[in-house]
Amino acid sequence: MKLRMQLTGRARRALVATAAVSAAALALSGCGAGGGGDDASDSAGLNVVVEGGGKAELQPIADLYEEETGTEVTLVELPYAGLYDRISSELQAGEPSFDVAALDAIWLPAFAPGLAPLDDLYTDEVESDLFGGLVSEAQVDGTFVGMPVWTNSEILFYRTDLFEDPANMADFEAEYGYALAAPTTWEQYRDIAEFFTRDTDGDGAIDLYGTDVKGAVETEWLATVSQAGEESMVLDADAGEVTIDDAEHKEALDFYVSLLPYAPSGAAQLDWAGAQNLFYQGKLAMMRFWGHAYRQTPDDSPIKDQIGVAPMIGGSGGVAGVPGAWYLSVPASGDKQDAAKDFIQFAYEHNDLSADTSLGLVARKSAFESKEAEAGFENYPALVATLEAPQSLPRPATPQWQEIVDSVLIPMLQKAVEPGADTAQLLSDAKSQIESIVE
Structure with missing residues (x-):
């Protein structure tokens, strides 16, 4: 599922989303949401476009809204790339066929000129119940253009059967001089990864690895950049300065x-899906991954009931993850802005309904807190601790972010994970490439 992975390359997400295209096409033909004909936005109801994984998160909210107000809410699923392209083209044309759109956080700066202000929804009470990174990310040039509907972050996953094994505990402490436990620092993470990388069946080949390294996605490295203490990952959009070659990035x-x-x-x-499969197959002792995955371990996984979770690890700057939020926004040229804003406020007020969905993602602090003591929600405290960490900073607010990811960051990481890579030179080259994009 694309949303749950929080992948960032639109072309790559489109490949992952291929299976959703047929379903999306059926949904579009059924409700007329493709523009022209009997479009849902022409009726008394509300038309909400959403990425495939987000429909499950919004469905209970839409159902309750219809029950309490009598207003029908039609949720139209689209694959990630299709959602982006459709919203982009319709906002530019000033003729949206939707009343509300669920937007990836990284799209807000690019779409902001076509979105209606939501400043009146952001009371002090609302802001106090949202993580700071979500509040800042919702604003473009000082105007709120989206209300977070769910958020995510990478946290630490580890195999409890390995960590709680008495022999492993004794051997680790004897070798490294401290107790084996969920790591909190880079040094501990590397020690434990080294310790668990081994040949478990005696055939001379390593079959258990301490961790994975993902070269085909950028977000995990960006979290590491914040963990190093960097305040402006990749670039300082306000100052117009590219920072990717500084000491923290190195x-x-x-x-x-x-x-x-x-x-x-x-x-x-290696991307998100590949790393997740390695962990579920029992081939990794640890994994840094989006928090929703705790609720999605396959029943046939050999480690089904042997997974522990903890906050993301930290470097010299402390614990940090990258918030993976989605926002509800209203097109400025839409003809149902008041009704659309009413639905968005309702979605905020009933955000806790999304906790019991397949992804189990919410946005409000209170929604996380309402479930964190329940069985099956052991990932919530780890998510909250990571999202509340001062260094869990949003990605740069620039319309060129997607291009930077696809054409610079991922290619750089793929070169960096090859033997003998010159990391300083790679970062220097990346700076030049990014400067040419944002100039």
């Missing part, structure tokens, strides 16, 4: 590639 990239000896080969092509 420290982060060096740590990132230092884990390669304790990870399976093929890092340059």
Whole structure:
């Protein structure tokens, strides 16, 4: 599922989303949401476009809204790339066929000129119940253009059967001088990754790795950049300065590639789906991954009931993750703005309904807190601790962010995870490429 992975390359997400295209086409033909004909936005109801994984999160809210107000809410699913392209073209034309859109956080700066202000929804009470990063990310040039409907972050996943094994505990402490437990620092993470990288069946080949290294996605490295203490990952959009070649980025990239000896080969092509499969198959002792995955372990996984979770690890700057939020927004040229804003406010007020969905993602602090003591929600405290960490900073608010990711960051990481990579030179080259994009 695309949303749950929080992948960032639109072309790559489109490949992952291929299975959703047929379903999306059926939904569009059924409700007329493709523009022209009997469009849902021409009726008394509300038409909400959403990425495939987001429909499950919004469905209970839409159902309750219809029950309480009598207003029908039609949720139209689209694959990630299709959603982006459709919203982009319709906002530019000033003729949206939707009344509300669920937007990836990284799209807000690009779409902001076509979105209606939501400042009146952001009371002090609302802001106090949202993580700081979500509040800042919702604003473009000082105007709120989206209300967070769910958020995510990478946290630490680890195998409790390995960590709680008495022999492993004794051997680790004897070798490293401290107790084996869920790591909190880079150094502990690397030690534990080294310790668990081994040949478990005696055939001379390593079959258990301490961790993975993902070269085909950028967000995990960006979290590492914040963990190194960087305040402006990749670039300072306000100052117009590219920061990717500074000391913090270098420290982060060096740590990132230092884990390669304790990870399976093929890092340059490893993405979220591949890493998740490795962990579920029992081939990794630890994984840094989006928090929703705790609720989605396959029933046939050999580690089904042996997964522990903890906050994301930290470097010299402390714990940090990258918030993976989605926002509800209203087109400025839409003809149902008041009704659309009413639905968005209702979605905020009933945000807790999304907790019991397949992804189990919410946005409000109170919604997380209402479930964190319940069985099956053990990932919530780890998510909250990570999202509340001062260094859990949003990605740069620039309309060119997607291009920077696809054409610079991922290619750089794929080169960095190859043997003998010159990380300083790669970062310097990346700076030049990004400067040419944002100039």
